[in-house]
Amino acid sequence: MSLEAAPSESAHRERIEQRILNAAEQVFSQHGYRGASLQSIADQAVLPKANILYYMGSKQELYIRLLNRMMRRWNAVLEDITPASDPGRVLSEFIRTKMVLGQRYPEGSKLFAAEILAGAPFLNEYLAVELREWVDSRAAIIRQWSAQGKMDDVDPRWLIFLIWSATQHYTEYSTQVTRVIGKDELDDKDLASITQFLEHVILKGCGVASQSVPSLEKTADL
Amino acid sequence: MSLEAAPSESAHRERIEQRILNAAEQVFSQHGYRGASLQSIADQAVLPKANILYYMGSKQELYIRLLNRMMRRWNAVLEDITPASDPGRVLSEFIRTKMVLGQRYPEGSKLFAAEILAGAPFLNEYLAVELREWVDSRAAIIRQWSAQGKMDDVDPRWLIFLIWSATQHYTEYSTQVTRVIGKDELDDKDLASITQFLEHVILKGCGVASQSVPSLEKTADL
DNA sequence: AATTGTTCTGACCGAACGGTCAGCATTGTT
DNA sequence: AACAATGCTGACCGTTCGGTCAGAACAATT
Numbered sequence: 001m002s003l004e005a006a007p008s009e010s011a012h013r014e015r016i017e018q019r020i021l022n023a024a025e026q027v028f029s030q031h032g033y034r035g036a037s038l039q040s041i042a043d044q045a046v047l048p049k050a051n052i053l054y055y056m057g058s059k060q061e062l063y064i065r066l067l068n069r070m071m072r073r074w075n076a077v078l079e080d081i082t083p084a085s086d087p088g089r090v091l092s093e094f095i096r097t098k099m100v101l102g103q104r105y106p107e108g109s110k111l112f113a114a115e116i117l118a119g120a121p122f123l124n125e126y127l128a129v130e131l132r133e134w135v136d137s138r139a140a141i142i143r144q145w146s147a148q149g150k151m152d153d154v155d156p157r158w159l160i161f162l163i164w165s166a167t168q169h170y171t172e173y174s175t176q177v178t179r180v181i182g183k184d185e186l187d188d189k190d191l192a193s194i195t196q197f198l199e200h201v202i203l204k205g206c207g208v209a210s211q212s213v214p215s216l217e218k219t220a221d222l
Numbered sequence: 223m224s225l226e227a228a229p230s231e232s233a234h235r236e237r238i239e240q241r242i243l244n245a246a247e248q249v250f251s252q253h254g255y256r257g258a259s260l261q262s263i264a265d266q267a268v269l270p271k272a273n274i275l276y277y278m279g280s281k282q283e284l285y286i287r288l289l290n291r292m293m294r295r296w297n298a299v300l301e302d303i304t305p306a307s308d309p310g311r312v313l314s315e316f317i318r319t320k321m322v323l324g325q326r327y328p329e330g331s332k333l334f335a336a337e338i339l340a341g342a343p344f345l346n347e348y349l350a351v352e353l354r355e356w357v358d359s360r361a362a363i364i365r366q367w368s369a370q371g372k373m374d375d376v377d378p379r380w381l382i383f384l385i386w387s388a389t390q391h392y393t394e395y396s397t398q399v400t401r402v403i404g405k406d407e408l409d410d411k412d413l414a415s416i417t418q419f420l421e422h423v424i425l426k427g428c429g430v431a432s433q434s435v436p437s438l439e440k441t442a443d444l
Numbered sequence: 445a446a447t448t449g450t451t452c453t454g455a456c457c458g459a460a461c462g463g464t465c466a467g468c469a470t471t472g473t474t
Numbered sequence: 475a476a477c478a479a480t481g482c483t484g485a486c487c488g489t490t491c492g493g494t495c496a497g498a499a500c501a502a503t504t
Contacts, residue, residue: 013451049453054453
């Protein structure tokens with residue numbers, strides 16, 4: 001009845017599905033696939049249990065939709081990287097992007113973590129094919145940077161895993177981090193401080209010149 | 223009837239309990255507290271389900287025994303650290319110890335990770351009290367090192383979390399790492415390579431002089 | 445007002461859950 | 475040989491699990 005045909009007919013459905021997906025993401029990320037129950041997801045979404053199955057079909061379909069949604073958010077990271085790129089700029093952007101992604105989708109990150117802990121029964125192929133190609137192609141470029149003398153001769157795969165783990169830590173282990181530093185949650189100041197710390201240590205540790213403020217150096221001279 | 227009274231009477235019991243604990247550690251670490259079933263633990267231990275409850279009392283008691291066992295293994299790390307210690311030596315030892323611990327007790331590490339992901343319902347107090355004191359006391363010493371000019375002025379808590387996350391990654395995310403690098407498991411050569419990489423990047427990144435072989439530097443002189 | 449198609453959900457299903465217990469098997473003591 | 479004490483487990487309990495389904499509720503079209 002409107003100029004746009006498709007979206008208006010499913011506008012209501014779309015809203016409910018998003019509500020279910022968000023609720024499910026929270027429950028699955030906390031308790032994993034087996035530990036999450038449709039009843040607790042329904043409670044979280046304030047909907048009857050049968051309604052969840054009406055929209056999502058089954059527990060497994062719901063879970064896979066969540067994984068796909070999370071993987072899609074990932075695809076934009078480090079797309080335009082070439083041997084001519086500046087390592088410092090690229091690594092900084094990588095660290096910052098991953099910190100932002102973790103903050104924007106904390107439940108999605110935890111969901112991914114729980115899936116890996118369970119042995120990646122649903123993501124096995126994704127890890128072995130798509131993610132592997134992603135890592136391999138970036139690793140090849142980093143190796144060229146090393147060969148060009150732009151940075152130390154480190155194994156690029158370990159470097160990628162280092163950035164991955166260090167950034168991921170603050171979303172997946174937020175419970176641990178906040179308890180240890182005695183806060184309820186990390187504020188923007190903390191996150192900026194963490195990001196700056198990681199950029200400083202990782203770039204300097206790889207022998208990459210940093211373009212950020214060198215305020216962390218023990219010697220201010222050149 | 224022997225010189226040792228207590229241990230002989232419970233030798234059999236001890237063996238069975240260890241068998242159950244090891245089986246339970248595997249199942250809990252994969253699926254979390256809720257996702258683990260006593261039946262699957264019993265299957266893993268090749269024992270009838272009722273036997274598990276005979277020895278452990280309840281699912282919760284079994285889980286808490288596992289957490290305590292894992293926490294006990296942790297207490298030896300970085301005990302003898304003073305402001306006079308050499309930062310390079312201490313940080314290297316920290317990295318190596320954590321890598322070894324993760325390799326020795328991979329299921330225990332994953333168990334811990336799953337507990338944190340679930341919001342640390344059982345470890346809340348441990349994190350907020352004991353672990354916090356552990357981190358605070360080490361952080362105070364690291365700050366003195368920075369003040370003495372022995373290393374860059376970085377936030378010691380972020381440094382501790384960085385080492386924690388980077389080392390933990392290879393045990394907790396072993397599924398992801400092995401799939402991405404196309405192996406079934408990480409061998410000793412990989413682990414040595416990773417350890418050396420982490421020592422290089424983290425020590426150099428914090429402005430700490432390293433005593434290990436400087437083979438990774440892009441310049442071999444000096 | 446009647447018809448049609450979609451949305452929704454209470455009630456129910458068999459299976460699996462954590463936990464209990466009666467009672468058989470095994471061992472150690474006398 | 476008799477007797478406790480402990481080890482052990484099949485059978486069972488009430489509850490919750492993922493999933494099905496008949497039919498009520500609702501909206502849109504005629």
